Amino acid sequence: MxxxxxxxxxxxxxxxxxxxxxxxTSAQAQTAAPADPLQAAKDRIKAxxxxxxxxxxxxxxxxxxxxxx
Amino acid sequence: xxxxxxxxxxxxxxVAELGAKIAAKEVSVEELVRAFANRLQQLGPRxxxxxxxxxxxxxxxxxxxxxxxxxxxxxxPLQGIPYGVKDLLSVAGRITTWGAKPYAGQxxxxxxxxxxxxxxxxxxxxxxxxxxxxxxxxxxxxPSASLFGPGLxxxxxxxxxxxxxxxxxxxxxxxxxxxxxxxxxxxSILTPASYCGVTGLRPTYGLVSRHGAMAxxxxxxxxxxxxxxxxxxxxxLQVIAGKDSKDPGSAGKSFYYTPQYARPMKDLKIGYAPIDxxxxxxxxxxxxxxxxxxxxxxxxxxxxxxxxxxxxxxxILSTILSSEQGSIFEPLIASGxxxxxxxxxxxxxxxxxxxxxxxxxxxxxxxxxxxxxxYATLFAExxxxxxxxxxxxxTPINQPLDAAPATTGGFNGIIQAGNxxxxxxxxxxxxxxxKLPVALQVVGPPWSENVLLAIGKxxxxxxxxxxxxx
Numbered sequence: 001m002x003x004x005x006x007x008x009x010x011x012x013x014x015x016x017x018x019x020x021x022x023x024x025t026s027a028q029a030q031t032a033a034p035a036d037p038l039q040a041a042k043d044r045i046k047a048x049x050x051x052x053x054x055x056x057x058x059x060x061x062x063x064x065x066x067x068x069x
Numbered sequence: 070x071x072x073x074x075x076x077x078x079x080x081x082x083x084v085a086e087l088g089a090k091i092a093a094k095e096v097s098v099e100e101l102v103r104a105f106a107n108r109l110q111q112l113g114p115r116x117x118x119x120x121x122x123x124x125x126x127x128x129x130x131x132x133x134x135x136x137x138x139x140x141x142x143x144x145x146p147l148q149g150i151p152y153g154v155k156d157l158l159s160v161a162g163r164i165t166t167w168g169a170k171p172y173a174g175q176x177x178x179x180x181x182x183x184x185x186x187x188x189x190x191x192x193x194x195x196x197x198x199x200x201x202x203x204x205x206x207x208x209x210x211x212p213s214a215s216l217f218g219p220g221l222x223x224x225x226x227x228x229x230x231x232x233x234x235x236x237x238x239x240x241x242x243x244x245x246x247x248x249x250x251x252x253x254x255x256x257s258i259l260t261p262a263s264y265c266g267v268t269g270l271r272p273t274y275g276l277v278s279r280h281g282a283m284a285x286x287x288x289x290x291x292x293x294x295x296x297x298x299x300x301x302x303x304x305x306l307q308v309i310a311g312k313d314s315k316d317p318g319s320a321g322k323s324f325y326y327t328p329q330y331a332r333p334m335k336d337l338k339i340g341y342a343p344i345d346x347x348x349x350x351x352x353x354x355x356x357x358x359x360x361x362x363x364x365x366x367x368x369x370x371x372x373x374x375x376x377x378x379x380x381x382x383x384x385i386l387s388t389i390l391s392s393e394q395g396s397i398f399e400p401l402i403a404s405g406x407x408x409x410x411x412x413x414x415x416x417x418x419x420x421x422x423x424x425x426x427x428x429x430x431x432x433x434x435x436x437x438x439x440x441x442x443x444y445a446t447l448f449a450e451x452x453x454x455x456x457x458x459x460x461x462x463x464t465p466i467n468q469p470l471d472a473a474p475a476t477t478g479g480f481n482g483i484i485q486a487g488n489x490x491x492x493x494x495x496x497x498x499x500x501x502x503x504k505l506p507v508a509l510q511v512v513g514p515p516w517s518e519n520v521l522l523a524i525g526k527x528x529x530x531x532x533x534x535x536x537x538x539x
Contacts, residue, residue, distance in 0.1 A: 033210065033469070037413045041208070041421035045391060049425075051384035052432045063434035064441065065288060 072096060072104045080108060080244030081538045084150050084301040087247055091138070091149045098138065098149035098193065102131035105151035106195040109245040113196070116226075116243060117218040118236040120156035121164055121197040127151065130193045137191065146304045148191030153246040155237050156197040157204055157283040158292075160184060167283045168215050168233070169202035171406040181281025182316070183250060183292055183309045190308045198236030198249060202410055204257060204285045205233040206394045207418030208387075210469050214412035219466050222264060223539040224505050228463035231261030234295070238265040241295045243539060248296040248305055252282060254289045255386055256484045259510055262295055262496040263458030266506025268525060268535060269295045270302040273515045274491030275320030277306070278313030286393040287318060288434075289386075289488050298535055299497060299525025303328065306518060324518060331523035334368045339511070339524075340375030340451035342479035349476045351461025354507050357500030358457055361509055364499070365455065368527040375451055378443035382482035385433045385440070386489055392430040395422030437489050444490045448514040453521060456480040458496040458508030487512050495521040498534040506534070 034040035072079065075096060082090070090096050106124040113119025134149045159165045159177035166172050184194065199217035201209055212219040212229040220235025222228040223243035230239045234251025238261030241249050251258050253271045262269025270293045277292045284290060294305040303326035310324035346358040366372055401407050402419055410416050447454075460476065487494050494512040501507065509528070511521050529535050 033413070037417035038420055041414070041417040042424060044387070044418075045421055045425055048384035048388045048391075049429045051381045052388060052429055052436070055381070055432065055436055057432070057435050057439075061435045061438060063431050064437040065434060 072100050083297045084146060084247050084304060087150055088146050098134045099128060099131040101149065102127050102151050102193050102195060105246060109153065109196050109240065112243060113245055116221045116223055116239045118199050118239040118245065119196060120166060120199045120217060120236060123194055123196050127193050127195045134191050134193065144191040147187065147308055149193065150247055151193050151195045152187065153196050153198045153237065153240045153249045154184065154194065155200050155234050155251045157200055157252055158184060158250065159281040166216055167203055168200035168217065170216055170409040171401060173216060179281060182278035182313050186309050195246060198240050200235055201233035202415065204252060204254060204283065206285045206398060207415035209412045210414035210471060211412055212466055214415055221466065222463045224266065227466055228505060229264065229466050231264035231463065233257040234261050237295050238262055238267055238269065241267040241297065248294055248301060250292060251295055252290060252292045254285045254390065255488045258293050259458055259484060259494060259496045263508035264463035266498040267295050268297060268299055268302055268497045269293065270306060271494045272306060272518060273493045275318050276310045276322060276324060278316040278319055280313055280315035284397050286390050288393065289390060298529055299495060299522045303522045327519055328523060328526060331519065334370050334527050337370045338451045339370050339372050340454045341372055341456065343374065344479040345456045349460060349479045350457055354461040354502045357502050357507050361499035364532050365528055367531055373451055375454065377480050377483060377486065378447060380436065380440055382485035382489065385436055386485040388425060388429050388433040391422040392425045395425060399423065440486065441490045444492065453511050453513040453517065453524065454480065455509060455511050456483055458510045462502045462505035462507050483512060491515060493518050493521055495525050497525045497528065500534055
């Protein structure tokens with residue numbers, strides 16, 4: 001069975017607004033440079049990925065760029 | 070009248086005032102350009118603001134402009150006005166370092182589009198200005214992340230000028246150039262404008278061509294002006310904006326600065342969060358911000374408490390920026406020359422950026438669409454948003470950028486949000502804290518530059534913070 005979901009971009013924004021408050025990350029202040037800067041950078045990428053994973057998006061939500069033929 | 074007779078205050082005149090002196094023949098373009106070019110060469114190094122002086126070419130151009138004026142070939146308000154550009158913009162045949170050691174000998178054979186546009190308007194390029202290496206790509210931790218050394222604040226050499234357009238803001242603040250161009254991917258115009266006490270405009274994404282500029286993030290990069298006043302920024306934006314087939318991100322729109330058609334201030338609804346001016350601001354800066362908010366209200370605008378749409382702006386922006394910069398600088402990283410950068414955090418950030426998953430980039434770009442829509446809804450309720458330029462004055466020159474305590478609430482994340490949604494913003498000085506400037510920023514919907522400039526102009530008509538100089 002094929003189910004068509006129609007959602008406007010405004011509605012999509014409303015859904016994301018309500019859900020994303022939980023996913024916010026707050027950077028902690030640091031006073032010393034990390035001992036391993038590369039590992040720290042990789043950890044930040046992982047933390048970003050985890051934060052994004054918490055966001056729910058309908059299939060119809062397309063990226064903010066377009067291919068034009 | 071000679072430059073000497075005009076006195077040292079001439080170096081702190083606005084573009085409009087200098088244009089009037091040229092028109093009144095109080096000073097020739099050649100005299101003006103010689104004076105500014107000398108000053109940039111002499112004082113630029115004091116602030117680590119100078120990347121490359123261009124005095125000979127500037128004087129040749131100045132002589133041509135004088136001839137044009139003599140023949141009645143008038144080209145608008147920038148004709149004969151000296152200026153500088155961030156060293157991420159190419160000037161044909163000249164070194165363009167992007168502020169980074171691996172590119173210290175780089176030369177392009179073409180001008181950036183914005184430089185050609187300013188040249189056609191009769192403005193005179195006197196030099197290239199310092200910047201944070203690769204405009205901060207990879208994520209710098211220290212103000213010293215530059216081929217030129219840390220950007221020193223003209224108000225206090227123990228403080229940072231802000232980045233990544235460090236030299237551009239410094240040059241205007243210190244009277245080394247009446248205006249300058251910089252760029253912003255996430256805060257690189259608004260931060261140095263705020264810290265240096267000058268007016269800085271981040272245009273709507275796509276309004277100003279990036280052709281000839283270093284790419285850091287194709288979907289985030291913007292080029293904009295620094296000047297003494299909102300009025301000057303409007304005149305500059307009119308010249309540099311416009312369609313450019315050489316920039317795939319070009320929106321194909323022009324900009325006409327029309328202060329004469331500005332909406333009455335009393336009709337404008339400005340959204341704000343009171344906590345930005347109290348708990349989220351540095352304690353010492355709160356009185357200045359309170360006074361600034363009162364001054365803004367005196368222009369007649371309606372201030373309305375507003376909340377920003379809640380998104381994980383930091384992770385979204387960081388993911389997009391990391392993905393795009395990783396692709397852009399992959400050859401630098403692969404070559405190993407990335408290790409020549411000054412800031413270890415930046416080196417690590419660039420290397421790690423190759424590991425961002427495609428699914429995360431796409432997810433971030435999908436959420437970005439929702440951010441745009443959420444702000445479109447918000448701007449149906451208020452015309453613009455106002456908050457502090459930064460939470461306080463310029464930070465100490467040796468202080469790591471991650472040393473400041475993180476804050477939440479209010480308009481926290483507005484710099485990332487504004488850049489993600491491609492929104493224009495204007496930062497302008499609004500007071501002083503311990504002899505250092507602090508600023509307000511106003512942010513509007515896409516293509517609302519005239520509204521932002523009108524607010525800046527009205528604020529500056531009732532205050533004199535923008536007239537002060539080091």
